[in-house]
Amino acid sequence: xxxxxxxxxxxxxxxxxxxxxxxxxxxxxxxxxxxxxxxxxxxxxxxxxxxxxxxxxxxxxxxxxxxxxxxxxxxxxxxxxxxxxxxxxxxxxxxxxxxxxxxxxxxxxxxxxxxxxxxxxxxxxxxxxxxxxxxxxxxxxxxxxxxxxxxxxxxxxxxxxxxxxxxxxxxxxxxxxxxxxxxxxxxxxxxxxxxxxxxxxxxxxxxxxxxxxxxxxxxxxxxxxxxxxxxxxxxxxxxxxxxxxxxxxxxxxxxxxxxxxxxxxxxxxxxxxxxxxxxxxxxxxxxxxxxxxxxxxxxxxxxxxxxxxxxxxxxxxxxxxxxxxxxxxxxxxxxxxxxxxxxxxxxxxxxxxxxxxxxxxxxxxxxxxxxxx
Amino acid sequence: xxxxxxxxxxxxxxxxxxxxxxxxxxxxxxxxxxxxxxxxxxxxxxxxxxxxxxxxxxxxxxxxxxxxxxxxxxxxxxxxxxxxxxxxxxxxxxxxxxxxxxx
Amino acid sequence: xxxxxxxxxxxxxxxxxxxxxxxxxxxxxxxxxxxxxxxxxxxxxxxxxxxxxxxxxxxxxxxxxxxxxxxxxxxxxxxxxxxxxxxxxxxxxxxxxxxxxxxxxxxxxxxxxxxxxxxxxxxxxxxxxxxxxxxxxxxxxxxxxxxxxxxxxxxxxxxxxxxxxxxxxxxxxxxxxxxxxxxxxxxxxxxxxxxxxxxxxxxxxxxxxxxxxxxxxxxxxxxxxxxxxxxxxxxxxxxxxxxxxxxxxxxxxxxxxxxxxxxxxxxxxxxxxxxxxxxxxxxxxxxxxxxxxxxxxxxxxxxxxxxxxxxxxxxxxxxxxxxxxxxxxxxxxxxxxxxxxxxxxxx
Numbered sequence: 027x028x029x030x031x032x033x034x035x036x037x038x039x040x041x042x043x044x045x046x047x048x049x050x051x052x053x054x055x056x057x058x059x060x061x062x063x064x065x066x067x068x069x070x071x072x073x074x075x076x077x078x079x080x081x082x083x084x085x086x087x088x089x090x091x092x093x094x095x096x097x098x099x100x101x102x103x104x105x106x107x108x109x110x111x112x113x114x115x116x117x118x119x120x121x122x123x124x125x126x127x128x129x130x131x132x133x134x135x136x137x138x139x140x141x142x143x144x145x146x147x148x149x150x151x152x153x154x155x156x157x158x159x160x161x162x163x164x165x166x167x168x169x170x171x172x173x174x175x176x177x178x179x180x181x182x183x184x185x186x187x188x189x190x191x192x193x194x195x196x197x198x199x200x201x202x203x204x205x206x207x208x209x210x211x212x213x214x215x216x217x218x219x220x221x222x223x224x225x226x227x228x229x230x231x232x233x234x235x236x237x238x239x240x241x242x243x244x245x246x247x248x249x250x251x252x253x254x255x256x257x258x259x260x261x262x263x264x265x266x267x268x269x270x271x272x273x274x275x276x277x278x279x280x281x282x283x284x285x286x287x288x289x290x291x292x293x294x295x296x297x298x299x300x301x302x303x304x305x306x307x308x309x310x311x312x313x314x315x316x317x318x319x320x321x322x323x324x325x326x327x328x329x330x331x332x333x334x335x336x337x338x339x340x341x342x343x344x345x346x347x348x349x350x351x352x353x354x355x356x357x358x359x360x361x362x363x364x365x366x367x368x369x370x371x372x373x374x375x376x377x378x379x380x381x382x383x384x385x386x387x388x389x390x391x392x393x394x395x396x397x398x399x
Numbered sequence: 400x401x402x403x404x405x406x407x408x409x410x411x412x413x414x415x416x417x418x419x420x421x422x423x424x425x426x427x428x429x430x431x432x433x434x435x436x437x438x439x440x441x442x443x444x445x446x447x448x449x450x451x452x453x454x455x456x457x458x459x460x461x462x463x464x465x466x467x468x469x470x471x472x473x474x475x476x477x478x479x480x481x482x483x484x485x486x487x488x489x490x491x492x493x494x495x496x497x498x499x500x501x502x
Numbered sequence: 503x504x505x506x507x508x509x510x511x512x513x514x515x516x517x518x519x520x521x522x523x524x525x526x527x528x529x530x531x532x533x534x535x536x537x538x539x540x541x542x543x544x545x546x547x548x549x550x551x552x553x554x555x556x557x558x559x560x561x562x563x564x565x566x567x568x569x570x571x572x573x574x575x576x577x578x579x580x581x582x583x584x585x586x587x588x589x590x591x592x593x594x595x596x597x598x599x600x601x602x603x604x605x606x607x608x609x610x611x612x613x614x615x616x617x618x619x620x621x622x623x624x625x626x627x628x629x630x631x632x633x634x635x636x637x638x639x640x641x642x643x644x645x646x647x648x649x650x651x652x653x654x655x656x657x658x659x660x661x662x663x664x665x666x667x668x669x670x671x672x673x674x675x676x677x678x679x680x681x682x683x684x685x686x687x688x689x690x691x692x693x694x695x696x697x698x699x700x701x702x703x704x705x706x707x708x709x710x711x712x713x714x715x716x717x718x719x720x721x722x723x724x725x726x727x728x729x730x731x732x733x734x735x736x737x738x739x740x741x742x743x744x745x746x747x748x749x750x751x752x753x754x755x756x757x758x759x760x761x762x763x764x765x766x767x768x769x770x771x772x773x774x775x776x777x778x779x780x781x782x783x784x785x786x787x788x789x790x791x792x793x794x795x796x797x798x799x800x801x802x803x804x805x806x807x808x809x810x811x812x813x814x815x816x817x818x819x820x821x822x823x824x825x826x827x828x829x830x831x832x833x834x835x836x837x838x839x840x841x842x843x844x845x846x847x848x849x
Contacts, residue, residue, distance in 0.1 A: 027426040027767055029405035029445055029457055032466070036758075039831035041469050062401055069776075071833015087401075113698075115450070116774075116845030140846060141698045142772075143451025145433060165450075168401035171436060172452040175418065182417070220401040223447060223455040246403065248831045253465055275462035276403075276447050276455040285436040285454065363841040382838075402847060404771045422702075426768030428694075429702035448772070 029275075033247030034070070042252035043075050049260050053079045055211040056258055057204070057347050059197060060218035061088030061376065062246050068380045070248040076255065083211065083347035084377040086200050087218050089164040090117045091345060091369040091376045092300040093193045095335055098123035100328040101191055104160055105136045107326065111154060113147040114162040116140045120372045124333035144176035144190075151180065151188035160322045163190040168220040170194050170311055171285035174292035177313065177320050189322040192313060195298055197221050198229045199309035205237045209348055214258040216244040216251065219273035226281025230269045238267045245273040292317060301369055302335070302342030339368035344377050351381040358382060403447040405457055406432070408440055423448055508619035509539045518613040523643030532641060536619065537605070540626040541636040545602070553637035555602055560664060563598030565589055566657040574621065574651055577691045578706025579783075581654055582624030587709050587783055589658040590632045591732045594713040595786070597668035597720060598660030600632060605639040605656050610649035621652060632711035634658070665724040670748035672728035677817040678795035679753065682715050682786040682802055683708070683810045684761040685738055689780035690769045699773070699846060705765045710784035715808050718801050719788060727798075729789035732782070736840045739778035739825070741787055743839045747823040755815030755837070758830045774847025778827075779840045789817060 058064060064084045067073050073082055086092055102123050105112035112128070119128040119138065132138035137157075141147050144161055151159035163173040173190060180188040197218060204210050217230060222243045234241045240261035244254030254272045261267065271277055289311070298310025313321050323329045335341075338356045343349040351357050351370070361367040363379055370376035406423035411434060413419055423432040423446060430451065437446055437453040446453035510531065521528040538546065545553045569585045579587075586603065593600040605625065609618065629636050687708040694703050712732065719727055729749075733741035738760070746753050762777055770777045784807070790798050795813055802808030825837040 027405070027764065027771065028407070029462060030767075030771065034830045036830060036832040038466075038469055039833075041472055045472060060401065062403075069835060070829040070831050071835045072831070073833075074835075075831075075833050117847055119845060120842065139698055142430075142846065143433075145451055146698055166401060168403070168449050168454060171454070172433075172450045175433060175435065175452065179418065218401065220403040220447065220449060220454065223403070248829075248833075249465060253468075274464070275458050282436055282454060284438060288436075402772075402774050404768075406768075406772075424768075425772050427703065427763075427765035428705075428768035428772065430772065 030247065033249040035249070038249055039075070039252055042249065042256055046080070046252070046256050046259055047077050049256070049263050050077055050079050051263055053081070054213050054259060054262050055081045055083055056214045056216060056255060057083040057085045057212040058216040058244070058251070059085040059087040059201065060221070060246075061091070062220070063087075063216060063218070063244065063251060064377055064380055066246055066248060066251055072248055072251055080255065080259065084344070085204075085347060086300065086303065086345040087166060087197065088370065088376050089166055089169065089193075089195065090121055090372060091341065092195055092303070093118070093121065093164050093369070094299045094301045095124055096331055096333040097191070097193045098127070099125065099331050099333040100323060101128060101162055102126050102131055103328050103331060104191065104322060104326050105131045105138050106134075107158070109158050110137065111150055111157050111159045112136065112138045112162070113141045113150060113159060114138065115164070117372070118162055118164060120366070121369050122366050122372070144173050145179065148176050148179050148183070148185070148188060151185050152183065155187060157187060159188050161188070161190045163192045163194065166195055166197055166218070166221050167225045168218075168223070170289055170293065171224055171282070174288045177292050177317060178288060180320060181317065189320045189325045190313070191322040192311070194293065194311035195300060196295070196309050196311065198233065199306050200300065201230070202233060203303070203306050203309075204346055205233065205239065207346065210346070212347055214239060214262055215241040216254045216258060217241050219243055219245040219250070219277055222273070222277045222281065224282050224285050226279050227269050227271060227277065228279055234268050240267050241269045243269065243271045243273050243277050245276065300345070302339070302345050304342070336367045341368035341370050341378075344370055351378040354378070401449055403449045403454065405445050406430075406448050408434070408442050408444050408446055411440070411442060423453070508616050509535050510615055510619070516615055518609045518611055518615060518618065518643055520611050520643050520645070523609065523641050529641065533639075536622060537639060540622045541605075541629070543635045543637065545635065545637040553602065553604070555637070555659070561662040563593050563596035563660045563662055564657070565592035565596065566655065567592060568653065568655040570650065570653050571692070572650060573695055574617070576695055576707060579709040580621055580624045581652060582621035583628040584709050584783060585654040585656045586625050586628035586632060586634070587711050588734070589656040590634055590711040590713055591783075591786075593658040593660040594711070594716040595668070595730045595732050596660065596662065597666040597716070597727070597730060598662045599717065600634045600658055600660040600711075600713055602635050602637045603629065603656050603658045605636050605654065607639070607641045608649055608653040609641065609643045610651050611643055611646040613651050618652065628711065632713055663720065663724060666720055666727070667725070668727065668730050670729050670745045673745055673749035673751050673789045673817050674728070675751060675817055675819040676792050677728060677789045678792050678813050679742070679755060679815045679817065680788040680790060680795065680798055680802070681738065681760065681812055681814045682712060682788075682808045684763050684766065685733070685782055685785060686766045686770065686777035686780035687763065688783040689737070690766050693769065693773065701769065701772070703765050703769065705763065705769070708782055708784035710807060712784055712786045712807060715786050715802055715805055718805055719798055722801055723790065723794050723798060726791040726794045727788055728791065729787075731787045733785055733787055734783060735781050737777070737779040737781060738787065739776070739837045740840050742825045742837070745789065746825050749817070750822045752818040752821040752823070753815060753825040754818055755825065755827050757827050759812050759814045761810040761812050775844050778837060779844055792816075
């Protein structure tokens with residue numbers, strides 16, 4: 027596959043690893059924002075190729091992980107209604123709420139369906155005029171334009187049986203929350219390339235300036251991540267800060283204008299709770315008042331539902347990069363992908379699940395000499 | 400968070416009133432994709448697709464830069480690594496005291 | 503193959519009735535005219551309570567499997583062909599030459615008789631191609647709404663040739679891990695027609711009896727072939743993990759050497775799947791002594807079913823029970839068992 031294969035070549039990856047070794051002098055903590063980047067890092071084994079001076083801290087960029095537990099409960103309540111076809115991206119189905127999860131609702135007879143695109147949910151609403159079709163609209167800035175288009179299309183088509191349970195979050199306020207935290211160890215960011223493809227990266231410039239930190243907009247292939255690390259480390263070693271763009275093949279400074287235009291027509295900024303982290307001001311998107319009839323929370327009157335997190339789960343600290351999954355007492359024991367306590371153990375982008383699946387034998391590997399022949 | 404997959408646009412269905420849709424091939428797998436957010440795209444272009452929407456058109460010149468950068472690195476030898484800015488475009492940066500911590 | 507229309511007069515019974523499983527006249531018509539016609543062989547035509555087979559010298563392999571696939575018809579096959587291939591392959595993985603199958607059907611009342619005939623025809627064709635006879639069977643009908651159209655159980659029996667000793671415990675450090683061809687095509691073909699996730703592809707299921715590949719390998723290297731496994735549900739990753747844990751040995755595989763069609767890669771990218779965990783229905787993993795590995799790959803490549811066979815890794819002493827993969831960029835990671843079903847990772 028073009029624009030995939032050429033970024034997964036060993037010889038080139040080695041060159042970047044060498045280049046990073048060439049510039050690094052001191053230990054650094056870098057955070058990759060996006061769960062998709064965490065997935066690539068661990069799946070391709072990059073975390074083990076990098077010099078020991080680099081500590082990668084996994085960021086909060088996993089929509090499945092940060093969707094608040096009460097929103098999962100609301101989804102469960104709506105999905106149990108007999109008139110509802112509840113549609114969602116696949117990952118969300120396993121996320122534990124306080125009482126159940128959507129996959130269990132499905133097995134109990136709820137009409138829960140996986141869709142590839144929000145437009146598939148709109149199509150279902152057209153095909154099933156006697157049913158209520160609800161789409162679980164989660165995601166960051168990358169996914170928001172797609173979900174916005176679904177609402178817009180439903181309005182244009184005059185669909186009265188379509189609504190969205192919305193839980194959109196925004197990256198820059200979360201980055202600021204991490205940077206302003208006194209406990210934060212993060213010294214450089216690999217910003218999420220696909221979020222920036224939509225929003226551009228001008229919003230990060232004041233952040234980089236205020237906190238004097240390098241932020242490198244980074245892609246998702248192994249070579250992208252290695253180059254992103256190289257650029258961040260080089261800036262750190264040279265004492266530079268600011269925003270650089272590793273992912274220029276897909277990202278421009280101003281982002282995608284048509285997508286931003288529709289976002290503004292459909293959504294407004296709101297305060298939003300992040301699972302495990304708490305409320306972050308102006309960090310979410312909600313439907314604009316004139317489109318509130320598409321809001322499933324209002325349509326099914328579930329706004330009052332509250333829920334409590336398992337006290338054993340330290341997902342919040344993991345999502346803020348304060349702790350690693352193995353530092354959790356429940357990791358791999360009381361909390362596994364089969365029986366997750368918290369969301370990061372569910373999503374394959376979640377840091378805990380990624381560690382569980384790909385990194386569990388870290389200790390074995392470390393104890394083994396010369397593994398990469 | 401955001402699985403974005405590069406695919407080749409093989410058909411564009413212009414729609415003057417509604418959304419522009421198209422067909423995009425991912426190594427031979429073809430999906431219907433909304434092209435409303437990439438209005439300038441042509442058949443044969445590569446786009447990054449997320450949940451059925453093209454969110455950007457891939458700039459081939461920019462895509463080549465990482466490999467140009469690697470070639471330069473080869474030519475310069477391992478001791479003398481070029482500045483990262485050489486391999487990328489669009490950077491806005493300040494600089495602090497060399498050797499100082501950044502955060 | 504035979505082709506042709508359903509031999510039952512569809513005007514009388516266009517769909518399956520409860521009485522087709524009731525043991526009376528309708529049952530008899532179904533068994534004799536539909537199944538009997540398709541699977542025709544002397545053993546079956548005894549219409550006895552069971553089949554009587556000639557006893558073989560030596561050891562028998564015996565395996566059973568149930569099939570509940572949805573959709574019933576998919577690109578490259580159907581529940582019928584799958585029900586034959588699945589059990590034939592399980593028998594073959596014991597190092598045996600498959601001989602005979604039983605076929606048990608659970609039919610849902612109202613299921614179209616013409617579709618049942620298509621399924622039965624597919625079973626007949628698959629059985630002929632695999633060189634097995636369907637010698638005994640059973641039919642039950644459940645109330646409408648209590649089944650998914652058709653469920654099939656098949657049980658197979660086969661004869662193990664002298665000198666062959668296939669067991670996961672025989673995997674030992676230094677052995678090579680061979681794979682008979684491109685992976686993940688069955689799972690992806692099924693996914694391409696699942697509601698809500700449809701995509702266009704020329705890809706079809708790889709569903710096929712791999713017994714000829716096993717036969718070719720065991721004819722030449724009966725003793726040096728240590729383990730055989732068909733990586734069905736859970737894919738290559740789960741199959742290797744099972745062997746590693748049974749053998750108490752470690753494994754290392756090379757991502758770059760695993761045969762993969764471009765379309766499978768494309769589909770896995772958009773769905774966020776790892777092809778190592780996607781089901782196969784026509785592939786075989788073999789763990790063989792290192793000295794014959796290259797020749798064994800050549801034997802497979804000479805066969806139409808094994809043209810893309812590859813040596814994908816080795817059994818090692820270290821990290822017993824664990825499978826490691828060296829990625830295309832040279833990084834190492836652990837390849838674990840699949841936990842739960844792979845759900846499209848879209849976001």
